Amino acid sequence: MNLFLEIKENFIISYKAITANKLRSFLATLGIVIGITSVTLMQTVIEGINRAFEKSISAVGADVLYVQKFEWFGKEDWSFYRNRKDITMNQYDYLERNIQTAASVCPSAGTSKTLKYRDFVLENVFVLGTTAAYQETFGANMEEGRFFTQKESDGGYPVCIIGMDIRKAFFENSDPIGKTIKIGTYSFRIIGVVEKQGSLLGLVSLDNRVIVPIERFFRLFGNKRSLSINIKAADINDLGETKEEVISIMRKARKVDYGERDDFGVNQQEAFKSTYESLTSLIKIIGSLITSLSLIVGSVGIANIMFVSVKERTKEIGIRKAIGAKKRTILLQFLIESVSICLLGGLIGLMISVPISLIINAFVLPTAMPLWVIILGLIVSVIFGVLAGFFPAYNAAKMNAVDSLRYE
Amino acid sequence: MENNLIDLKGIEKVYIMGTEVLYALKGVDLKINKNEYIAIMGPSGSGKSTLMNIIGCLDTPTGGEYFLNGKNVSEMDDDELAEIRNLEIGFVFQTFNLLARSNALHNVELPLIYKGLPKTERIEKAEEALYNVGLEDRMTHKPNELSGGQRQRVAIARALVNDPSIILADEPTGNLDTKTGQEIMQLLEELNQKGNTIIIVTHEEEIAMHAHRVVKIRDGKIESDVKSNKGRAMSERKEIII
Numbered sequence: 136m137n138l139f140l141e142i143k144e145n146f147i148i149s150y151k152a153i154t155a156n157k158l159r160s161f162l163a164t165l166g167i168v169i170g171i172t173s174v175t176l177m178q179t180v181i182e183g184i185n186r187a188f189e190k191s192i193s194a195v196g197a198d199v200l201y202v203q204k205f206e207w208f209g210k211e212d213w214s215f216y217r218n219r220k221d222i223t224m225n226q227y228d229y230l231e232r233n234i235q236t237a238a239s240v241c242p243s244a245g246t247s248k249t250l251k252y253r254d255f256v257l258e259n260v261f262v263l264g265t266t267a268a269y270q271e272t273f274g275a276n277m278e279e280g281r282f283f284t285q286k287e288s289d290g291g292y293p294v295c296i297i298g299m300d301i302r303k304a305f306f307e308n309s310d311p312i313g314k315t316i317k318i319g320t321y322s323f324r325i326i327g328v329v330e331k332q333g334s335l336l337g338l339v340s341l342d343n344r345v346i347v348p349i350e351r352f353f354r355l356f357g358n359k360r361s362l363s364i365n366i367k368a369a370d371i372n373d374l375g376e377t378k379e380e381v382i383s384i385m386r387k388a389r390k391v392d393y394g395e396r397d398d399f400g401v402n403q404q405e406a407f408k409s410t411y412e413s414l415t416s417l418i419k420i421i422g423s424l425i426t427s428l429s430l431i432v433g434s435v436g437i438a439n440i441m442f443v444s445v446k447e448r449t450k451e452i453g454i455r456k457a458i459g460a461k462k463r464t465i466l467l468q469f470l471i472e473s474v475s476i477c478l479l480g481g482l483i484g485l486m487i488s489v490p491i492s493l494i495i496n497a498f499v500l501p502t503a504m505p506l507w508v509i510i511l512g513l514i515v516s517v518i519f520g521v522l523a524g525f526f527p528a529y530n531a532a533k534m535n536a537v538d539s540l541r542y543e
Numbered sequence: 544m545e546n547n548l549i550d551l552k553g554i555e556k557v558y559i560m561g562t563e564v565l566y567a568l569k570g571v572d573l574k575i576n577k578n579e580y581i582a583i584m585g586p587s588g589s590g591k592s593t594l595m596n597i598i599g600c601l602d603t604p605t606g607g608e609y610f611l612n613g614k615n616v617s618e619m620d621d622d623e624l625a626e627i628r629n630l631e632i633g634f635v636f637q638t639f640n641l642l643a644r645s646n647a648l649h650n651v652e653l654p655l656i657y658k659g660l661p662k663t664e665r666i667e668k669a670e671e672a673l674y675n676v677g678l679e680d681r682m683t684h685k686p687n688e689l690s691g692g693q694r695q696r697v698a699i700a701r702a703l704v705n706d707p708s709i710i711l712a713d714e715p716t717g718n719l720d721t722k723t724g725q726e727i728m729q730l731l732e733e734l735n736q737k738g739n740t741i742i743i744v745t746h747e748e749e750i751a752m753h754a755h756r757v758v759k760i761r762d763g764k765i766e767s768d769v770k771s772n773k774g775r776a777m778s779e780r781k782e783i784i785i
Contacts (some may be wrong), residue, residue: 137659144656151644455639457601459629459657461622536601
């Protein structure tokens, strides 16, 4: 008897066996339903958290390199980085002139100041000094007005661009363009508003900032500070190449001797990602393990039911054997029955978890159940079906025909 | 040997239960030819059930040799025996042993499934077998919707469907009333006349009288082996007396 026909016949038999005991089959599969539901939902939530993270670091820019004194998530002591030489405008100019693989480069420096507009006061606003190239480097879109021009930037004009938080605080119901605000004690004219940026990792608001020409920034707030040189790669796929070039140019600019290690950091979004991965991977693994416990409990339930089912149908096994069923046929019969129950549980589980994932997506966390989770859910159901059914089926297969025929 | 359908040579069956050794069969020699109608008789504990299980390839002897159709089945493993049962032997049991959840047609189809026949051929053969036992209008009935006699007819149809060498009937009338029992015996008689080899295991003299040869077993040995040509005459006379 060929295997395909055997499997087909056994599916028919297991369909009959399952439908003959509807309530029992349902209760047996409940454990698998809960298991598959929780496992797939866990994966969906992990996916959601990953997406939320990706979104929260998107402002960093996947294709932007940051040359700074500090290395993000660096392993050395803080003072080690602090004692490095500052990154200066000269180094920026040198890099900007020599780099081949960059789409645009801009310097930036920052400090915290108090903002005033008429009677309104905002403390601890981040003031960012940069050049006109900032807009292209970070792809900053304007909500209103415009970014400053090369001329305004080089000439250090007293103009500024504000974030949405400031616009909301100062100009709830009026037009901010053309208005003058005070940064510290100095006046700046607002020429633009950057569209809403959200926050970095949900901690630092990127909308509570004001951007001014770096020339003026140095003149008013002091130029004894280390810059960040921000480089947008010409092609995100060649980010590594750009990074190599940046390192070699910066080493020249900072006169780092051959053999010495870099005295600057080239930071990128990747650093956030790898830190995030190392922090969350253990949590993800533990979460997955805990949810799979419910699957294991479920499959123990199936194994239990299968043992009972085999015992109950001893006579049937005897009849089938007397009529010519081989060991393999009987083994397959019960294995397929167990797999069918588990697969049914898996399908019901998915029918529950897919709508729940849509609800989570709509109200809690932007997520989606990845297709691989659905496929994995079904494969896992089959695997647990085989595990749960194997010993009961093996018991059935090795039953003695004479004894089982006599069984009442 | 070629003429013998069944050739048992010094068959022994020993059961070891803990420290006790039980000799169920103590060297049975028996030859059965094609188209015989034979009854195996004996009181309970005589070893007749063990003998039937061995003849039916449900069990293997611990000693001796058993040739069925010239094949030495005493040395076969479980799966080979399953195939022999499927192709060579049709069982009819006292308790019918039908699958409760399946209808008559599917029950009869079952041996053909294990044989590996395609669906259309299976259905055709199963329908024909049910027709031959007079159940053409009961094919879609499940066992609990059939009378005892009808159930046993389904079992006989199932036994016949694969065209086996032997029909092995174990107390086929044990669960039937006298009249229905007679009908079943009548059916077996007809099958024998059509050329089937039939072995009946029973402890009832009246049933054994239908056979053309009666083998009596006692204490694991053949006590007597009597051929009679009046089996059929006996059964007819019985009916007149009743």
